[in-house]
């Protein structure tokens with residue numbers, strides 16, 4: 001199958017290329033770059049010299065329709081909503097790494113993304129690509145809204161207890177941390193070395209665009225409206241997300257009972273790994289891989305369950321999950337092209 005990537009010189013794109021390079025069923029024929037068309041990809045990323053010799057092109061839907069079957073969008077917010085409809089109308093499948101098609105409520109989209117949402121007809125076609133949870137609907141989809149990085153780590157951590165009605169719906173607290181690559185490759189003062197080095201900061205408290213996304217996913221899993229308290233932080237590391245969640249258990253449970261529940265919930269899902277009692281996952285343990293690792297602690301004193309969930313933001317939080325979704329859409333083994341081991345140390 002031939003595929004294209006749009007947003008060619010960003011971090012999501014280069015990470016897609018790393019995995020597609022070893023994918024047995026796919027040929028990357030086209031890389032679209034609005035800033036570097038006409039340039040060879042390896043001129044921008046010399047670590048791929050002699051490996052990815054593709055000359056980047058400008059966006060042209062007619063040309064794409066001749067060349068490819070599926071397109072990955074690794075563009076900033078409010079870009080793919082203009083281009084995806086043109087490709088879908090030509091029968092090309094699309095997987096969007098941005099947030100343009102994730103939310104169902106147009107008012108929330110306008111509030112958090114600052115612009116009008118994509119046309120309703122395309123929003124209705126989009127399937128939210130949380131691979132482990134929406135596997136069945138991903139199979140028949142033409143348009144995947146790939147989840148955000150924080151929502152992936154967070155919802156995979158919370159859904160087993162919410163879907164099994166084991167925790168109170170109120171007071172769900174999510175304390176999350178990300179590495180700097182979560183902000184993409186463009187320069188910004190926030191991620192400048194001297195602002196980040198030896199520093200640790202909270203940001204976008206109360207107005208992060210992942211709040212409505214996480215609430216939408218959790219409300220579906222719990223079958224009632226869920227509200228969360230979500231505080232993101234940025235830490236001076238390149239990759240990784242750790243989401244630490246605090247919820248009130250409805251009834252007393254031991255940590256081991258909950259571990260058994262999570263193991264059972266994810267037993268058919270190779271990319272979710274549950275730690276044993278007393279062991280908690282670290283971001284380095286999933287670095288460069290598509291794993292989401294989860295650790296649990298049921299605090300018998302307070303009745304709270306603490307859930308620690310880690311992913312690599314660029315892999316399970318973006319490009320890896322996008323490839324997992326492509327595999328599911330095409331009926332291929334879910335892990336195809338994604339079996340590289342995590343990099344350690």
Ligand SMILES: NC(=O)C1=CN([C@@H]2O[C@H](COP(=O)(O)OP(=O)(O)OC[C@H]3O[C@@H](n4cnc5c(N)ncnc54)[C@H](OP(=O)(O)O)[C@@H]3O)[C@@H](O)[C@H]2O)C=CC1
Nearest residue numbers: 007008009010011012033034035074097098182184185318
């Ligand atoms: N980084 C992460 O951890 C995650 C990112 N995402 C989402 O994935 C998407 C890509 O992220 P990421 O790769 O990190 O971001 P980057 O900023 O690194 O890359 C985005 C790329 O999109 C292209 N681009 C920029 N502006 C425009 C424009 N106006 N029109 C068309 N193309 C444009 C540029 O490439 P070129 O000039 O070559 O076209 C740019 O390099 C974003 O929506 C992001 O929110 C989702 C989950 C995690």
Ligand SMILES: CC(=O)N[C@@H](CCC(=O)OP(=O)(O)O)C(=O)O
Nearest residue numbers: 097098099148149178182183234
């Ligand atoms: C460090 C940093 O800035 N991280 C980004 C990650 C969000 C992201 O990439 O999300 P979407 O896929 O939803 O656009 C942020 O918090 O906005």
